Amino acid sequence: MKKVLAFLMAIAMGLSATACSSPSTSSGSSSNQGGEILIGCLQDVTGPTSSLGQMVQAGAQWAVDEINENGGIDGKKIKMNSYDTKGDVTEAVNAFTKAVTVDKVSVIVGPPVANIALAIKEISEQYDVPVMGLAMDKNAQLKQDGTPYKNMFTFQPNADQQGAIMAKYAIENGFKSFGAIYNESNSYSTSLLAPFVQTVEGAGGTIPKNLQVAYNANDTDFKTLLSPIVKANVDAIFVPNYTKDLVNITTAARALGYEGALICGLDACPPFNTMMGTSCDGVYYINNIDDTTQALQDMIKTVKEKTGVEATNKFFLGYDIVNIAAKVLKENGTSDPAKIRTALENITDYAGMTGNISIDPKTHMTKSMEMFMFTYEGTTPKFLQKFAA
Amino acid sequence: MTLYLSILTQILITVVAVCGVYVLTGLTGMFSLGQAAFMAVGSYASGILVVKCGFPFWLACILAVLIAVVIGYLVGFPTVRLRRDYISLVTLGFGEAITALLNRATKLTGGASGFIGIPRKTTFLLALVSAIAAIAIVSWFKTSKYGRQCIAVRGDELAAKAMGINVPKIKMNAFLLSVAVTAFSGCLYAFFITYVDPTIFGWKKSADWVIMVFFGGVNSLTGSVVGAFILSGLPEVLRSLDQYRSIIYAILVLLIINFKPSGIFGEWELSPRNLKALGEKLAKRSRKEEKTDGAA
Amino acid sequence: MSLQIIVNGLATGSVYALIATGFSLIFNVLKFSNFSHGALMTLSAFSGYFVAAQSGLGLVPTILVAVVTGALVALAGEFVAFRRITLNNSSPVYFFVSSITLGTMFEGIITVKVGANFYNYPQFFQNSTIKFGGVVISTSDLLMFFCSVITLLILAYILQKTRQGRGLRSVSFDRDTASLMGINVTRTIQFTFIVSGALAGLAGVFLGINYTLYPTLGSLVVKGFIASVIGGLGSLTGAIIGAVLLGFMETILISLVGSGYTPVFTFLLMLVFLLVRPSGIAGSNIQEKA
Numbered sequence: 010m011k012k013v014l015a016f017l018m019a020i021a022m023g024l025s026a027t028a029c030s031s032p033s034t035s036s037g038s039s040s041n042q043g044g045e046i047l048i049g050c051l052q053d054v055t056g057p058t059s060s061l062g063q064m065v066q067a068g069a070q071w072a073v074d075e076i077n078e079n080g081g082i083d084g085k086k087i088k089m090n091s092y093d094t095k096g097d098v099t100e101a102v103n104a105f106t107k108a109v110t111v112d113k114v115s116v117i118v119g120p121p122v123a124n125i126a127l128a129i130k131e132i133s134e135q136y137d138v139p140v141m142g143l144a145m146d147k148n149a150q151l152k153q154d155g156t157p158y159k160n161m162f163t164f165q166p167n168a169d170q171q172g173a174i175m176a177k178y179a180i181e182n183g184f185k186s187f188g189a190i191y192n193e194s195n196s197y198s199t200s201l202l203a204p205f206v207q208t209v210e211g212a213g214g215t216i217p218k219n220l221q222v223a224y225n226a227n228d229t230d231f232k233t234l235l236s237p238i239v240k241a242n243v244d245a246i247f248v249p250n251y252t253k254d255l256v257n258i259t260t261a262a263r264a265l266g267y268e269g270a271l272i273c274g275l276d277a278c279p280p281f282n283t284m285m286g287t288s289c290d291g292v293y294y295i296n297n298i299d300d301t302t303q304a305l306q307d308m309i310k311t312v313k314e315k316t317g318v319e320a321t322n323k324f325f326l327g328y329d330i331v332n333i334a335a336k337v338l339k340e341n342g343t344s345d346p347a348k349i350r351t352a353l354e355n356i357t358d359y360a361g362m363t364g365n366i367s368i369d370p371k372t373h374m375t376k377s378m379e380m381f382m383f384t385y386e387g388t389t390p391k392f393l394q395k396f397a398a
Numbered sequence: 399m400t401l402y403l404s405i406l407t408q409i410l411i412t413v414v415a416v417c418g419v420y421v422l423t424g425l426t427g428m429f430s431l432g433q434a435a436f437m438a439v440g441s442y443a444s445g446i447l448v449v450k451c452g453f454p455f456w457l458a459c460i461l462a463v464l465i466a467v468v469i470g471y472l473v474g475f476p477t478v479r480l481r482r483d484y485i486s487l488v489t490l491g492f493g494e495a496i497t498a499l500l501n502r503a504t505k506l507t508g509g510a511s512g513f514i515g516i517p518r519k520t521t522f523l524l525a526l527v528s529a530i531a532a533i534a535i536v537s538w539f540k541t542s543k544y545g546r547q548c549i550a551v552r553g554d555e556l557a558a559k560a561m562g563i564n565v566p567k568i569k570m571n572a573f574l575l576s577v578a579v580t581a582f583s584g585c586l587y588a589f590f591i592t593y594v595d596p597t598i599f600g601w602k603k604s605a606d607w608v609i610m611v612f613f614g615g616v617n618s619l620t621g622s623v624v625g626a627f628i629l630s631g632l633p634e635v636l637r638s639l640d641q642y643r644s645i646i647y648a649i650l651v652l653l654i655i656n657f658k659p660s661g662i663f664g665e666w667e668l669s670p671r672n673l674k675a676l677g678e679k680l681a682k683r684s685r686k687e688e689k690t691d692g693a694a
Numbered sequence: 695m696s697l698q699i700i701v702n703g704l705a706t707g708s709v710y711a712l713i714a715t716g717f718s719l720i721f722n723v724l725k726f727s728n729f730s731h732g733a734l735m736t737l738s739a740f741s742g743y744f745v746a747a748q749s750g751l752g753l754v755p756t757i758l759v760a761v762v763t764g765a766l767v768a769l770a771g772e773f774v775a776f777r778r779i780t781l782n783n784s785s786p787v788y789f790f791v792s793s794i795t796l797g798t799m800f801e802g803i804i805t806v807k808v809g810a811n812f813y814n815y816p817q818f819f820q821n822s823t824i825k826f827g828g829v830v831i832s833t834s835d836l837l838m839f840f841c842s843v844i845t846l847l848i849l850a851y852i853l854q855k856t857r858q859g860r861g862l863r864s865v866s867f868d869r870d871t872a873s874l875m876g877i878n879v880t881r882t883i884q885f886t887f888i889v890s891g892a893l894a895g896l897a898g899v900f901l902g903i904n905y906t907l908y909p910t911l912g913s914l915v916v917k918g919f920i921a922s923v924i925g926g927l928g929s930l931t932g933a934i935i936g937a938v939l940l941g942f943m944e945t946i947l948i949s950l951v952g953s954g955y956t957p958v959f960t961f962l963l964m965l966v967f968l969l970v971r972p973s974g975i976a977g978s979n980i981q982e983k984a
Contacts, residue, residue: 054640054641054805055641055643055644055802055805057597057910059805059810059909060808060809060810060811060812060908060909061810063641063809063810064810066810067810091640092637093637093640093641093643095633095644096597097598098512098591098593098594098595098598099408099587099591099598100633102404102408102591103401103404103405103408103634103637104637106400106401106404106405107401107634107637110399110400110401111401123511124511124512124593124595124597127511127512127514127593127595128512128591128592128593130593131518131592131593132592146511148511148514153515192510193501193502193509193510193953193954194497194498194501194510194596194597195510196509196510196511196512196595198510199504199509199510199511200511222952222953223952223953223954224953225498225501225953225954225956225957226913227913227914227916227917228948228953228956229706229709229904229905229914230702230703230705230706230944230945230948232698232702232705232830233698233699233702233703233945233948233949234948234953236698236949252812252906253812253905253906253908256814256906257904257905257906260822264822264823264830264832265830266830280811280812283814284812284813284814284906285814286814286816286817287817287822317809317811318809318810318811319810319811323810324810423787429787429790476965476968476969477965479969480968480969480972481972483923483927484923484968484972486727487919487920487923487924487964487968488961488964488965488968490916490919490920491920491957491960491961491964491965492961494957494960494961495957495958495960495961497957498954498955498956498957498958499958501954502954502955601916602794605729605794608790608791609791609794609795612787612788612791613791616787641802641805641806642802642806643802644798644799644801644802644805645799645802645803645806647798648795648796648798648799648802649799651791651795652774652775652792652795652796652799655775655779655788655791655792655795656774656775656778656779656792657778
């Protein structure tokens with residue numbers, strides 16, 4: 010019995026010690042007057058999509074450091090707190106609540122994963138902290154009546170626009186018959202399929218239902234999954250998936266002797282080519298950035314040298330968000346949330362790394378933003394053209 | 399304050415779920431890796447009934463629990479007749495099947511993008527009342543005839559059978575009770591977070607609950623409830639550790655499982671009688687210490 | 695059913711078999727499902743990458759590094775997470791809880807190390823596929839198939855013919871009696887973990903070659919679990935047959951009903967199978983030790 014009590018007390022002490030220590034560290038920095046501006050970064054730092062979340066966070070942190078080196082915002086340094094969601098919506102709600110109620114951050118850099126944004130959109134209404142996210146699902150920004158959630162913003166084209174861009178590009182370049190393979194248990198993958206199919210069919214292409222093949226998270230046998238599509242001998246296969254699946258699918262398709270095109274989403278950007286290791290001819294992908302320009306190449310190199318991170322498009326999306334936030338906070342101060350929100354709603358032609366960003370105040374999403382279509386020649390990315398939906 | 403209320407509400411919802419797991423694992427010794435799937439059934443069924451069919455919240459909860467119990471009966475009927483080792487496998491398979499179906503039925507469930515638009519109905523008070531009710535029901539079950547039969551089945555199935563206990567029936571009772579309680583926690587969950595997606599109901603979630611039960615003491619409902627409290631609160635306490643959080647969490651749990659294998663509470667239950675006994679014991683000990691002090 | 699599907703099923707099955715053997719070896723001795731096995735596979739696969747593959751050493755050094763890491767980490771894991779439970783003679787369920795937690799810890803460590811970057815093994819083979827008539831076989835699948843067969847033969851030899859192996863089997867049959875017969879149970883359990891860890895390392899490298907490296911690569915351990923339970927708990931042969939069957943079944947189901955409904959049918963078939971043949975494929979009638 011004594012042991013039990015001692016044990017319980019030890020736990021209680023441990024818990025209270027950590028409980029006391031964590032708010033005290035953050036409360037010291039939570040006051041925005043103390044020469045610091047606090048922003049939050051709500052990402053999947055651990056969990057199944059940790060690589061995406063950590064990439065956005067790395068980019069955001071890079072921007073924060075840059076701004077601070079240049080004197081911060083009116084002499085105030087920016088401090089960014091990280092809030093891990095573990096890729097779990099319950100965790101996300103807690104993390105969000107902590108950021109806005111305890112730490113009182115000025116803005117939140119939101120996640121690229123739509124599920125997390127969908128989970129916090131309802132409670133975000135109760136507060137006055139903008140969530141500057143990357144969710145491609147329209148439902149993360151728009152209520153059912155079509156008006157936007159006041160705090161939810163997204164800074165990359167939504168799934169409808171990206172799907173349409175990819176489809177338009179494919180049709181314009183002479184592809185007519187399509188198949189698709191998508192991850193049914195992944196919202197990014199499923200959200201791109203419908204707009205792609207719609208645009209293709211609207212433009213006279215074909216993408217029959219039986220060639221839209223679904224797979225699940227733990228599926229590994231892509232050869233069997235792909236074989237009906239390969240047999241149908243389509244011009245192009247639409248592959249809106251995450252990097253590791255893209256590598257597996259491309260390898261399997263080529264192994265089956267498929268010689269047509271593969272039209273991929275954002276995640277076929279480098280390091281997809283180094284992961285493939287072999288020729289990536291025929292792989293087309295959409296990107297937020299044009300990383301073949303010298304400016305970006307230099308930046309990617311510096312980032313790699315300093316932090317060991319091989320920056321991809323998610324890095325630059327995070328980077329742009331923090332810079333936009335800094336700009337808005339500089340022009341409007343941190344005290345008046347309504348003013349900050351209006352400023353965010355009215356961002357027009359912000360020249361970011363990821364293109365010209367204009368926010369539509371009616372939807373809180375980007376307006377006719379251009380994206381970049383790429384392909385590979387061997388393993389070298391080749392820029393094709395800019396596209397807007 | 400908002401944060402603490404929100405976290406407490408979530409913890410209480412977990413407590414409800416863990417009460418269900420306690421009946422299954424703690425009392426009857428059955429291991430389910432698909433328990434979270436029943437939470438999913440509760441969440442989705444109640445959510446769909448309210449959002450798509452316009453049912454009132456309370457009625458949707460009752461119906462969702464009934465639906466879950468019916469599904470539980472279908473799954474349980476063959477399962478309880480299997481060897482105990484296989485139950486975890488079959489429930490795991492069931493969980494994966496449910497996840498796959500939720501992803502498939504996009505029109506009804508929203509698929510991988512999740513089910514949106516659930517109104518917020520679960521308050522802290524409702525969660526508290528539900529947790530107390532769940533604890534009360536389970537502790538009643540434990541002391542009832544059925545509960546004692548469950549413990550007999552857990553101890554030795556063959557002996558229990560020899561004593562005239564209908565083993566599959568007892569297992570089924572425990573299974574259905576646990577399904578009902580877990581499904582109800584799913585209703586609370588859906589109407590608290592206002593959003594559900596299929597990924598949160600995987601076997602890892604079920605395993606987490608089992609860990610909570612063992613952490614607190616598998617033979618004690620008090621222990622399971624306290625285990626749920628500590629382990630679901632711990633990640634929030636450790637939040638400042640960022641990416642090292644899950645590592646530290648795992649180390650803490652490993653320490654307890656290894657150094658206090660019967661869990662924090664062992665077999666001890668919180669009840670007036672046990673409290674009194676504990677008080678007397680402590681008093682006796684302090685008197686003894688006084689005596690030795692005096693002697694010295 | 696085309697020949698290609700049979701080949702694909704066999705490829706998937708041999709991946710599962712490699713996972714299932716290491717998994718069921720532990721079950722054999724300690725009677726519990728070691729869910730840390732998955733994360734251990736990932737951990738050793740990554741260590742193979744960082745130590746050998748990244749610096750351009752070939753496949754063999756990579757496998758060696760992974761196998762050694764797997765064995766050492768498994769040994770350490772046994773000491774940290776399972777030793778006290780064994781000594782206390784606690785219920786196997788504690789092993790289960792401990793193993794899941796240990797897996798979480800491994801996965802956490804991997805996530806911290808890997809961070810935001812993506813990794814893949816370099817191309818180890820010149821030709822990634824071989825064609826026989828109309829049938830396409832990946833070189834890695836073929837190599838893995840032979841590697842699994844050779845490893846399993848070695849394992850069978852160790853288990854059947856060597857002193858250690860006999861000790862392992864006797865501990866698996868009855869720990870107390872084995873101890874009375876003069877077998878050092880702790881040493882034998884350590885030996886089991888070393889072998890199982892080495893198998894995890896091997897499986898990890900092949901998973902990495904086939905499916906790229908990512909922190910949750912080990913989630914495939916679930917397949918190993920299913921295979922070894924269907925196979926008849928604790929029987930290595932059963933686990934291997936179970937794994938191959940599972941691979942076939944999934945491949946056939948995918949080509950018949952599509953991936954979406956495959957888990958549903960797998961669940962139903964599993965249920966029917968276990969009801970018809972409650973002792974698993976191997977049919978060894980091990981006593982109830984829940």
